[in-house]
Amino acid sequence: MKTTIKFKVSCLFLFLSIISIAQTEKTVPVFKDGEAQIVEGFSDPDKWIRHDLFVETTFDTDGDGKLDRMHVSVTRPEQTENEGLKLPIILCSSPYYAGTATGAEEGLFWNVNHELGEKAPKRSHPEVKRRGERPIISNSHIQKWVPRGYIVVHTSAPGTGFSQGAPTVGGPNEALAPKTVIDWLCGRAKGFTSPDNTEEVTAFWSTGKVGMTGTSYNGTIPLAAATTGVEGLEAIIPIAPNTSSYHYYRSNGLVRSPGGYLGEDIDVLYDFIHSGDPSKRAYSNKTIRDTELINGMDRETGDFNDFWAGRDYLTKMKPMKAALLMSHGFNDWNVVPEHSYRIYKAAKEKGLPTQIYYHQNGHGGPPPITLMNRWFTRYLHGIKNDVEKDKRAWIVREHDTQDNPTPYDEYPNPKASPVVLHLKNGAPEQGKLEVESNKNKKTETLVDDHNISMEELAKAVNSKNRLLYTTPIFTKDVHISGTTSITIKLASSKPAANLSIALVSLPWNTNKDALITDNIITRGWADPQNHKSISESKPLKPGKFYTMTFNLQPDDQIIPAGQQIGLVIFSSDNQFTILPKPGTELTIDTNETEISIPIVGGIESYIKAVK
Incomplete structure (x- = not known):
């Protein structure tokens, strides 16, 4: 009888222990074959924590005498709140999140029907209408990376959306803004609950490991941030980035529009993205667009000058430490393929971990999820998957799908x-x-x-x-x-x-x-x-x-x-x-x-x- 009681007590203790272990088991990232896997505990959007904040920068570009603050939107698994889980970050920055000019208004683009060297007729300057009370943020990166054990952070570029300051289309503040957000993610900068209060917010859920990606302008910003050498930015995946404003709007001394946007120039893009605080636009227009851009871009001759040199990230790569996976389309006539190759070549010469992915289509087109996942898994989660030993070049061959590239030792082909x-x-x-x-x-x-x-x-x-x-x-x-x-x-x-x-x-x-x-x-x-x-x-x-x-x-x-x-x-x-x-x-x-x-x-x- 006593033996039976002891056995029942032992079983009860074992049962309670199993329940206790089950209750204390925490959700953590899972890795297989060198890639972060989708985890069920991270995959319910209804349980994701979303919040907005404002990170204070080191510059004032809207002339109000106060340091500009960047709007930041965070999406993270609930476990970062209730289980003390810290995760790496995928940071995405853009001037497009909160609305742009329509592009259809008469006079938005420069008139190109005139003799070479002549001044074109003046164009109009449209106002951007910002969308919604809370800027619409892209969900594509959130849906891709949060279930795999990442926190996704979006931030609007200076002078766009709820971010303060002024857009400069390649000026220093567009590199310093994401740098400051990374500094905040690593505990080195201050974040606040609103654009103008003193209530601080900390990134207690961050491991301090940050990766960046994005397409076109959104792909330029990761490179801009990387050229600052900011600590914590471990890897970037720029997709069809504009790496030099001169190479985007000029070609060997010739005034050349990007494909599909005949008559666009750097001041046009400024107007297109300037969705920030309307009360600050007059100052920004006068100091940035009407002075710095118009005087510097020299649309009459197309010559390279100090203005254009200041907007070329190739010359600013010395501090760069981030691992680089570059992506581009060979038939991209908007941001032409030389933009990615020139940076890839320089990063390789610096000894940085580098890979390049090219497809046969036009503008945009990220690398296959496997390539991106292996890259971020290695450099953000620290999983040694030997991605640095993979082939350097991945080329999508004619008639193959973009998720089926052919690996090569290098680009260009060494043979x-x-x-x-x-x-x-x-x-x-x-x-x-x-x-x-x-x-x-x-x-x-x-x-x-x-x-x-x-x-x-x-x-x-x-x-x-x-x-x-x-x-x-x-x-x-x-x-x-x-x-x-x-x-x-x-x-x-x-x-x-x-x-x-x-x-x-x-x-x-x-x-x-x-x-x-x-x-x-x-x-x-x-x-x-x-x-x-x-x-x-x-x-x-x-x-x-x-x-x-x-x-x-x-x-x-x-x-x-x-x-x-x-x-x-x-x-x-x-x-x-x-x-x-x-x-x-x-x-x-x-x-x-x-x-x-x-x-x-x-x-x-x-x-x-x-x-």
């Missing part, structure tokens, strides 16, 4: 080397691109007409408005990887002219099931007045020949057998440049013009493909 092709005359039809240098008996001339698009010029059997030179039809695939450059000797009939270049795959395919996914291989633009330097332009002497060399956009593309490469030389590009009256003549010295294309396998591979 690629320059193949120099020379021009053989053939205007107004097609000339030839040949390995051997040609001695043409005469030059060739094209007549500028912006009414004809590049695509129409490339497809035309003959045209006086472009020069077209083609390789033989390939009998084997040709793999281009890297940056194509052109050396061109030309003369203009006028003191100023646009110069546009496109490398295309022919014949032009419109069939979506064709081997070619996009006929545009790469393209580039330049101002012949800047043949010596992008910082100094001089009027051309009509009829005098000038030589200049410049790069087209980086690419990685396989041109299949049955296609051929075409070099299109033309003047004004109606998708990108100022559009003067038609009629300017460009004359090309074809004996002194050549194009250098990086081809995997080099000249040997190319010769085999054209036999």
Whole structure:
């Protein structure tokens, strides 16, 4: 009988112990195969804690005599409140969260229909209407990362939404603002419950490990923050970032609009995002837009100057410590691919952990979730998954989905080397691109007409408005990887002219099931007045020949057998440049013009493909 009682007591004690253990078991991040897994305890949106606060910065850009405060929105699992759990942070910053100008108002963009070097008619300055009482914050990152054991923090850029200050479109405050938020997440800066009170808020739930990501402008800000060298920013994943305002709005001395936004310039973007406190806009407009931006951007010449140099993050990377996973599309003609490559290359040379992901589509497009997850798991959670030993380059091949990239040792492909092709005359039809240098008996001339698009010029059997030179039809695939450059000797009939270049795959395919996914291989633009330097332009002497060399956009593309490469030389590009009256003549010295294309396998591979 006593034995039975003792046994029952023992069972009861064991049962109560199991209940006690179950009650004290806490929800924690889970990792498998080097990736943070979705955890059920973190996945109920109704249990997420959401709150807003304001982090005090070190600057005053709205002229009110007080330090600007940035609006911050936090979304975190309930366990960070009731179980003492600390988690790393995914920080996202943007000027777009709270509303933008419509872009449809007449006069928002600069008028591009005028002669080169002339001042364009003045444009109007629209007011941004801010959305809602609480800015609408993107949920995509919250839904992706909170269930995997992260806290997601959003912050509006200076002068946008509820953040104080003024937008500067690449000025110092746009780097210092996210830096200060990171300082707050690491306990080094002050946060408050409102824009103007003294009630402090602390990030007691933060591990002090921060990663940043975002697309376009939202991808620029992670790089801006990283260039400050702020402690705690461990890794960034910029997606199609604008890494230099000059490279966004200019090209080799030429005034060039981003694709899809003809007539946009840096002051236009300022107006587009300026959704902050309306009572502060007059001061910001006067000191930033109407003084700093308008006086610095020099829309008449397109020359590089100190204003543009101050908005180039490549020159500010010395303090950068964050691991970098870069992402871009090779057919992004809004933020062109050179933006990501130039930063990736510099980060690699600094010895930072680096990877690059490229796809074959247009603007935007994050890396596959597996790549992002492994990156953040390694550098934010500290899980040693050997991601730093993975392949450096991930390229989505033609017709593959964006979540199925092909890994390569490096970008550009280490097996690629320059193949120099020379021009053989053939205007107004097609000339030839040949390995051997040609001695043409005469030059060739094209007549500028912006009414004809590049695509129409490339497809035309003959045209006086472009020069077209083609390789033989390939009998084997040709793999281009890297940056194509052109050396061109030309003369203009006028003191100023646009110069546009496109490398295309022919014949032009419109069939979506064709081997070619996009006929545009790469393209580039330049101002012949800047043949010596992008910082100094001089009027051309009509009829005098000038030589200049410049790069087209980086690419990685396989041109299949049955296609051929075409070099299109033309003047004004109606998708990108100022559009003067038609009629300017460009004359090309074809004996002194050549194009250098990086081809995997080099000249040997190319010769085999054209036999």
